[in-house]
Amino acid sequence: MPFVIKCSDKNCNKETWTANIVDLINDHRDDNGWFICSCGQKGYIEKSFSLQEEGEVWEPYLQGIITLGDDGDTYQPFVFNVSYSPLDKTDSLWFSYYKDLRKEGGRLKLGYGPGGPPVLHKDTFKELIKKLIQLGIMKKEEIKSLLD
Numbered sequence: 001m002p003f004v005i006k007c008s009d010k011n012c013n014k015e016t017w018t019a020n021i022v023d024l025i026n027d028h029r030d031d032n033g034w035f036i037c038s039c040g041q042k043g044y045i046e047k048s049f050s051l052q053e054e055g056e057v058w059e060p061y062l063q064g065i066i067t068l069g070d071d072g073d074t075y076q077p078f079v080f081n082v083s084y085s086p087l088d089k090t091d092s093l094w095f096s097y098y099k100d101l102r103k104e105g106g107r108l109k110l111g112y113g114p115g116g117p118p119v120l121h122k123d124t125f126k127e128l129i130k131k132l133i134q135l136g137i138m139k140k141e142e143i144k145s146l147l148d
Contacts, residue, residue: 001110003028003045003062007037008087014039021098021110025065025078032135033081034064044086063090066131068124075099077118079128081137090137 003024005016016038018024028043030036037043045062060082069076077097081090097118098110120128132138 005035005037005043005045006086007039007041007043009037009039009041012037012039012041016043020108022100022108025067029064032064033066033131035062044083046086060084060092060094061086061088062094066128066135068118068120068128069097074101075118077120077124081135090135093132093137 001020003018003021005018005028007014007016014037016028016036018028024035028035030042035043035045042063047058047060047062049058050056051058060080061084062080063083064081066079066081067076068078075097076099077095080094080096082092082094083090084092095117096111098108100108102108129138129143133140133143
């Protein structure tokens with residue numbers, strides 16, 4: 001499934017095409033996981049999904065990806081950083097995973113498996129929270145207030 005990254009710089013107007021989720025993760029993110037346009041500026045991916053409720057649509061803007069898997073594992077969980085307009089900050093997370101068995105004669109799969117969304121070990125979840133704080137998606141104070 002290809003992805004199209006649109007540039008956040010209004011003067012650029014470029015679209016960067018990626019072949020699949022592996023290409024997107026490996027070649028189209030900066031060091032913090034934010035999507036980048038071919039011009040080097042931050043980018044985003046527009047998506048649109050028809051919901052089961054008639055006339056309802058979910059239209060997220062994907063801003064980046066936080067990877068959660070270990071190199072070499074078959075299942076690679078990750079989180080899309082989501083906003084609801086192209087230039088807004090991330091305020092939502094979309095959990096997913098991919099499985100790449102192309103080297104073994106299989107295929108690349110993105111999304112949910114027979115068991116549903118990814119399952120995260122508590123240590124992985126803690127690392128995710130740490131990364132969310134580093135990226136400015138969450139604040140330490142928000143986490144601390146949960147503990148009171």
